Amino acid sequence: KTALEIRGVQKRFKDFVALQHIDLHLYEGELLCFLGPSGCGKTTLLRLVAGLDEVDEGQIIKNGQDISRLKTEKRRCGIVFQNYALFPNLSISDNIAYGLQGKKWTKPLRQERVSELLSLIGLQGSELKYPLQLSGGQQQRVALARAIAPEPDILLLDEPLSALDARVRLHLRQEIRALQKRLNMPTILVTHDQEEALTLADRIVVMNHGVIEQVDTPEVIYNKPASQFVATFVGQMNLLPAKIQAEDWLYVADKVDVRLKLKHQFIPNTGVLVGFRPESARIVSDDSLVTQGIRLSTYLIAREFLGAKTRLHLSLDPSHAAITDLAERTIQIDVDHAATDFLSIDSQV
Ligand code: ADP
Numbered sequence: 001k002t003a004l005e006i007r008g009v010q011k012r013f014k015d016f017v018a019l020q021h022i023d024l025h026l027y028e029g030e031l032l033c034f035l036g037p038s039g040c041g042k043t044t045l046l047r048l049v050a051g052l053d054e055v056d057e058g059q060i061i062k063n064g065q066d067i068s069r070l071k072t073e074k075r076r077c078g079i080v081f082q083n084y085a086l087f088p089n090l091s092i093s094d095n096i097a098y099g100l101q102g103k104k105w106t107k108p109l110r111q112e113r114v115s116e117l118l119s120l121i122g123l124q125g126s127e128l129k130y131p132l133q134l135s136g137g138q139q140q141r142v143a144l145a146r147a148i149a150p151e152p153d154i155l156l157l158d159e160p161l162s163a164l165d166a167r168v169r170l171h172l173r174q175e176i177r178a179l180q181k182r183l184n185m186p187t188i189l190v191t192h193d194q195e196e197a198l199t200l201a202d203r204i205v206v207m208n209h210g211v212i213e214q215v216d217t218p219e220v221i222y223n224k225p226a227s228q229f230v231a232t233f234v235g236q237m238n239l240l241p242a243k244i245q246a247e248d249w250l251y252v253a254d255k256v257d258v259r260l261k262l263k264h265q266f267i268p269n270t271g272v273l274v275g276f277r278p279e280s281a282r283i284v285s286d287d288s289l290v291t292q293g294i295r296l297s298t299y300l301i302a303r304e305f306l307g308a309k310t311r312l313h314l315s316l317d318p319s320h321a322a323i324t325d326l327a328e329r330t331i332q333i334d335v336d337h338a339a340t341d342f343l344s345i346d347s348q349v
């Protein structure tokens with residue numbers, strides 16, 4: 001069942017088209033991630049849903065009702081931004097209670113709701129503290145509680161984790177996921193971090209230049225990217241230029257000829273890109289790798305130790321020995337390190 005539908009939405013800032021004809025569904029209980037590089041229009045789309053900006057064209061439909069022209073307060077969306085945006089001069093409980101306005105929220109009900117939310121985010125006992133007395137992660141939990149407090153229909157999170165330390169971020173990521181599932185609240189989370197989107201989302205919306213490139217589950221986005229942009233933005237992808245020849249591929253990449261039987265029909269003589277992930281290739285001898293049954297002779301350009309694995313940068317052309325822009329010009333493959341032994345770590349018990 002659809003909680004929110006974005007239908008033919010367009011947004012311009014003067015001559016600049018920030019969003020071109022966006023069509024999208026958010027389903028009940030779903031966590032949808034908007035993923036894309038900085039400036040692709042993620043925040044703009046979220047602001048249109050929240051009513052912080054007006055659409056130029058199209059509709060935003062929530063639970064069957066067109067809310068495109070409603071004021072923010074009437075849209076029943078809970079919002080959290082990157083930079084906490086708590087009121088520094090209000091206590092934690094007053095911050096959380098901020099949106100609890102109107103007849104329904106009598107004083108005892110407000111107090112009850114605040115303590116319920118404080119225990120939900122694990123900050124019982126912090127009622128009388130002020131935002132600056134809390135860590136960044138705690139402040140962001142409070143911002144989340146404040147957004148959820150009035151029981152909104154939809155939760156909107158704009159890069160809620162990107163201002164936090166890596167460790168806190170990983171922890172809060174799992175908390176957001178658990179909380180979202182527990183409340184079963186349809187949620188849109190904006191991020192430019194592909195790992196965050198892959199771990200959190202039920203479905204990912206990959207955006208680029210105001211256009212949706214692909215909408216699907218993390219598994220499909222990673223394993224069956226719909227465009228070159230998606231393939232290279234989500235995870236690492238090696239791309240080799242090739243040319244179709246009859247029903248076979250003929251690689252023309254760096255003078256290498258490799259024939260491969262194709263699963264689909266292509267038009268002969270068209271140029272294509274063949275992609276494979278670093279983890280899908282393996283080294284079969286000192287100087288060649290195999291992926292998808294293709295064997296390529298390669299030259300080692302550089303070696304990066306990444307802890308659990310080592311990434312090799314390889315070239316198909318020996319004259320590339322002095323390449324500097326590794327990501328652009330080389331094939332990357334990952335070699336796993338099989339754990340051979342336990343480490344002994346000095347620690348005081
Ligand atoms: P993202 O959140 O994906 O990084 P934004 O939605 O913030 O991107 O911005 C998308 C594009 O629209 C950017 O090029 C940005 O400069 C432009 N933009 C956003 N808001 C405004 C505005 N109020 N006036 C003019 N341009 C804007």
Ligand code: MG
Nearest residue numbers: 039042043044
């Ligand atoms: Mg943004």
